[in-house]
Amino acid sequence: MGSLRINKVKYNGDKYYFESPVFTENVILIEGDNGTGKTTFCNLIYYGLGGRVKEFLKEEARTHKEIVNDTNNYVDLYISINTENYHLRRFIGDNDITVSPFTISDVEPPTPNEIETNLVNLDGVELLPVNRSFGNRIFSDWVLEKLNISVIELYQGYSTFKVNFTELFRLIYHDQQPNPELIYKQIDTKSNYISDSELLRKAIFEQLIGKSSSEYYDAIVEAKKAEKEKLLAKHFLDEFEPIIAHLRGAEKVINKPFLMTELEQKEMQLEKLHYSREAFKNNRTANTTIDIALDDSKSIIISDEIGLSESKEKLLSLFDEKSKLFFLKENTAKEITQVIKVIHAHDQLNLFSADTCPYCLTKVERVSGHCVCGAEIDEQQYERFFYTSQEYKEILKSKTKTVSTIELAIKGCEEDITSVNSDIEQLTNNIQNAKKKLRSILDSIDQPIDIETLNNIDDKILSIREQISLLNQKIELENKYEKLSSEYEVKRKAHQSAELIMQGLEVKAKQEIVTKVNDFSDVYNLLMTETLEDCRSARISLDTYLPVINDGEYKEASSGVSIRLMYYLTLLTLSLEDENVPFPHFLLIDTPETAGIELSNLKNCLDKFSNLQSISNDYQVIITTGLSKYPESLANNRVIYLPNKANALLKTKSQSQPL
Template sequence: MGRIKIEKLIYEGDQYYYESPEFKDGINIIEGENGSGKSTLSNLISFSLGNYVKEFDKRESKVHKEIVNDTNNFVLIKISISGEKYKIKRFFESNRIFIEDKENIQDFLIYRPQSDVKVFSDWLLEKLDIPVVEFFQGTSQSKLNFSDLFRLIYYDQRTVPEKIYKDSRNDGNFISDSEFMRKVIFQMLMGHEFSEYYYLIGELNKSKKEKSKLKAREEGFIELANEFGFGKLHEETLDEIKNSIDKKLLQLQRLEINEEELLRSDKKPPENIEKIRQLKKNLVDIELFIEDKLNKINRLFREIKNIKDIRENIILEVIHIKKIILTHEELNLFSPDTCPYCLSKVERKEGHCICGKEVEESEFEKFFYSTDEYLTILKSKQKSVETLDLAIQSCNDDLNMLEKELEDYQKKKVSTQKLINEGKEDIERNTNVIQIKDIQQQKFNIKENIISLEQYYKVKQNFEKIKKQLTIIDNTLSGINVDLKQRERNAKDEINMQVTKFSDIYNSLLVDIKHGINRARIDEDKYMPVINDGEYKEASVDVPIRLMYFLTLLKMSIEDIQIPFPRFLLIDTPESLGIDPENLEKSMSKFTTIMGEKETDNFQIILTSGIKKYPEEFSSFKRGRSLYKSEKLLLEKK
């Protein structure tokens, strides 16, 4: 898999500058006093790789003043990624990063504005052969970023050691710092099978999302079809609709031929007389229909008025019940043990009224209700109001439909009356205008039908296209699910094997650092350290526990280059976090053990340390000048 090697880092602004020494393969040590800028170097490397650095954010309360107050400042690194050399330049206060290789210069956004935009992290992960996968946690969706994986690559001082993972930018946020996300980071760095597994999960969720969109569009087309009267989208085929269009076109052609013949033919008054008779008969039918619609409309108006009256009465009852409940709560007036005149509490003998007369308790109680009973009555009444509102809406819908039908038939009435009058004129003038106009009306209706059918045909075409896409997605989902099950089995087998290997290496690195540590491993579920089966609690060992965790990741990636971990560690030595010098030196001495039996330099560690706060044999790994408070990392320009 891919590998990162930092070759050189340059910082420059209007006021300060810094140029690092050449970093080599293997171990590189930058030494300096506390407060001389060692952590600044680590943060500049992190920043140059597109990560968020809190100390460089002027909105924070604790910032690196020289960098935050500098102007026109940038950081540039010369880097090798999987053997390919690049220059990466990032300006402060900018969301853009520039990359130069042998052929061209590219630029990318750093922070992702939306999911479909390629950002610098995507480019970097691609160069490292790590897929950019999407994760779904409940309704939240996120993409894997290099900054996520960097939490197990950069050992910083700010993170509490027992947390192991470097703090995320939004530490404590459910998405970025969830247990799920921490497990994903470990799995992606330790197992190439998980890269494929999470990639397939991303593809599965994308396909599900696309299917959901298509289903919504399908439902939209069905709704649109119903609105325009095309209610048979699932029943009729495209060929059947095309045949209907062809039939209408044929009818239109015949009517046009008849119209031409009428324009050329002799006058036929008897036919006109018969036509007028038919039109008069149609007029009577239309008038009867109009009368029927008017009666139905009047009945609906009365029904709506009655429902509204009932609704108003129930609303008044609701208001009254609310007042009763309020009064009942505040004054406690309504009780079978209260005198109706003076409202005094009386001692009532069971089975008797307050006047002394014998009564049935069940009948007596029905005149008095508890607050809960009144609330039940209130809910029932309010539900009745909702039901009546639905009834009014239903009546209004029916009313609108009837009024539309009435309007259409009133237009037909006017049109028919006009045709009758024109027919009478035809008889008087011995012409056939009425027949021609009748044909023209038929032609107009058929043309309207053809337009409607053509629209229906287009809707059906789009509907069929969506159905086809849904079928393709269903097949894709089915295939992904099959692959996913196999990948999941492979990934689980691989990670179980990696956890065992990790625990063996981790144990060998950690047990002789501190007296009392007899066994060290990581648990199979959360991949977090377990020392002496969970019994060891001494706080001073927290730093070595975390440091050896990072070193184990690197050692495993050196032994197996198929592991995605990029064979690079950035370590800001934790000399001020409660670790004693002996444990720190023992921990650092373990760095030379990562190469195994045969020496290799196919990795890189950049480590900051106090002056001479490392094993003597590490002196050859020191790079560049020593840093002092009087001669810090960032040098002021003269």
């Protein structure tokens, strides 16, 4: 299954910055005193992966002052998913994440000589929103697709909820929380009553622990969709039946084959009446009625010919306008591609700035109010020749909106073309019918006629035509009814099939989850009995998937650290032992020494992470902990040391960057 790894973390703003070393070990240890930025480090990773961090939001009561008050600030994550490498950039306070593949093996910025061979393929750059709206593709969909984890949708009553990556991260990110007995990380925000329900928490566990569970939830989505389509088709069918009954009136029900037979008979009668009418046509003397008919027919032909000419001119104009719009759209799309490349090149290389020599590209210590060459300049006017990535993004969004506007114009133009084509077709038919009528009138001139007989035939023709028209309406209604009935039958069978598939996968998922719960409990029991001295047995409930210690015996609050931490470690251990477990081989653990756990117990818990190497090398655990609050087995895994607030995580631009 999928594997996630953080290779490097960067933060940059106008006032503060941070850059981690390249993470090469499987277990990464960040040691620091209280208030030095350990939680900030974890929050940067979580935010860069699409999470919502309250401390980074200006509207919250408690904020991270350095980050909230910084400007043009963003988080960079260099990550690996399976064998592919990606650079993620998210600006603070922004809803978008820029995703771009990279090939630099040590995730360091490339030198000018490396650009040609090692720089990212710009065609792979994507700008993905974090939050979902109107069913759009978001960053969560992208990362779950890369991890081979299905995007499942939960149904509770009439409400639906898509399980995003941040929901699954509640069992991947071991954050600090006041109550250590709560296994799951707290939700980012409560959007509805499903967002922190037992249904969702169980779905998160099942999706991370078993492949069949994901298939089962996918089957539920398909069955619900099929049910909706079936109910909609049935609704249309039920709504149409009263319409047929109303038009039928007191007449008995006649199906389509009998209606077609009756229609053929009426058409044969009409044809015979037309033949009889032609037999009674004779020459006539000058007739005022015929003269009026001639004038009317000629007027209709002339009027329609003029309208036809105007419509054809309008059609040519619309085609010309559509061609210009396509040309404009193509040019704008090329501009968007260029802007994306500029954004990426600017983000990756940052070759030019207000303090960079334009010839040798080296940094120059420029005196404020003076150019690189030494001439006096207006500082604000001088800076406007250099843009930030955020400003480039605004240009990109503007161009993208322009493309949407052009597409709407093209759509409107196509609708106008369809309308004009319809007008041309109608006018052409009108002209042909008028000419046919004119020829008929001319043929009858100077022929004597039996008016009374002709009138009787015309009355019968009119009656038969009315009957034919009514039969055509009934046939059309029957066609519509047959179509709706056929669509309903197709949807009914599709729903029935989806239900059977779902029921089969439900049985398979339940069988698998029982096995997985037993496997989980075996590993969990071993870890708990080795890390908590008064623990005799540990397992998880098959109903809630939550820990049961000593068959439900009360434990002191400090034991909650071991209970929760070993729960997360068990998930990772199972995924390393069983390739069918979708858990992404990654844990983020923030300062687990809460609730007064004894230091010896804490070290004993953390020491268990050093044993993962014997199972597999395909994993990563990032742990932040207090000063000297980790076992000797992890001493060589410390990559960042924050001994006091003077050496805090975030540095000002005037500081160096020791790690």
